[in-house]
Amino acid sequence: SQQGEEDPQALSIQEGENATMNCSYKTSINNLQWYRQNSGRGLVHLILIRSNEREKHSGRLRVTLDTSKKSSSLLITASRAADTASYFCAFGGNTPLVFGKGTRLSVIA
Amino acid sequence: NAGVMQNPRHLVRRRGQEARLRCSPVKGHSHVYWYRQLPEEGLKFMVYLQKENIIDESGMPKERFSAEFPKEGPSILRIQQVVRGDSAAYFCASSPGTARGYEQYFGPGTRLTVT
Numbered sequence: 686s687q688q689g690e691e692d693p694q695a696l697s698i699q700e701g702e703n704a705t706m707n708c709s710y711k712t713s714i715n716n717l718q719w720y721r722q723n724s725g726r727g728l729v730h731l732i733l734i735r736s737n738e739r740e741k742h743s744g745r746l747r748v749t750l751d752t753s754k755k756s757s758s759l760l761i762t763a764s765r766a767a768d769t770a771s772y773f774c775a776f777g778g779n780t781p782l783v784f785g786k787g788t789r790l791s792v793i794a
Numbered sequence: 795n796a797g798v799m800q801n802p803r804h805l806v807r808r809r810g811q812e813a814r815l816r817c818s819p820v821k822g823h824s825h826v827y828w829y830r831q832l833p834e835e836g837l838k839f840m841v842y843l844q845k846e847n848i849i850d851e852s853g854m855p856k857e858r859f860s861a862e863f864p865k866e867g868p869s870i871l872r873i874q875q876v877v878r879g880d881s882a883a884y885f886c887a888s889s890p891g892t893a894r895g896y897e898q899y900f901g902p903g904t905r906l907t908v909t
Binding site for chain 2: 718720727729730733781782785786787
């Protein structure tokens with residue numbers, strides 16, 4: 686299966702702590718993207734990292750990509766209750782985006 | 795700037811009926827993607843369309859499902875003779891270019907319930 690896998694499946698942290706989610710994939714990719722989905726809502730694009738990039742920042746988000754290990758991580762610093770959501774990695778190669786099953790993040794105030 | 799619009803947001807159909815899901819992409823986007831999401835699951839790709847053409851339908855069931863993206867008007871995902879297993883959230887996304895290098899903008903989804 687080409688599906689990505691996020692780890693952990695669920696994560697619960699206190700407000701202010703950092704949250705790290707990982708994603709592994711099996712095929713070669715052109716880019717890897719992270720999306721957030723609030724319960725019952727559509728997906729919101731967070732960040733795109735290309736295969737020739739190793740790290741990218743956007744506000745409190747930091748994404749790394751290791752193509753040799755076929756893995757990526759998403760770090761959310763200084764988490765807030767509003768960060769509570771499911772986070773999906775998705776990768777694009779020669780086919781449309783393939784999504785993992787997601788990490789459910791709960792940030793407790 | 796309007797994002798991706800989907801309607802209806804919720805759709806209830808009895809087994810055997812037809813479901814029509816509509817998607818209006820971001821203005822200027824000519825690439826549309828349909829995904830299905832089951833509870834507690836990630837999104838599964840169904841079909842990728844460019845104006846008037848189906849580019850990739852490898853994720854769409856061969857029977858009962860069809861999709862179109864006409865020159866004028868929204869993209870339509872059509873499910874004939876729905877069954878309970880079709881109950882899911884269906885998301886549409888659009889992008890200005892091919893999937894390789896562009897982020898996809900997602901609509902709010904249509905939640906289909908088959909009774």
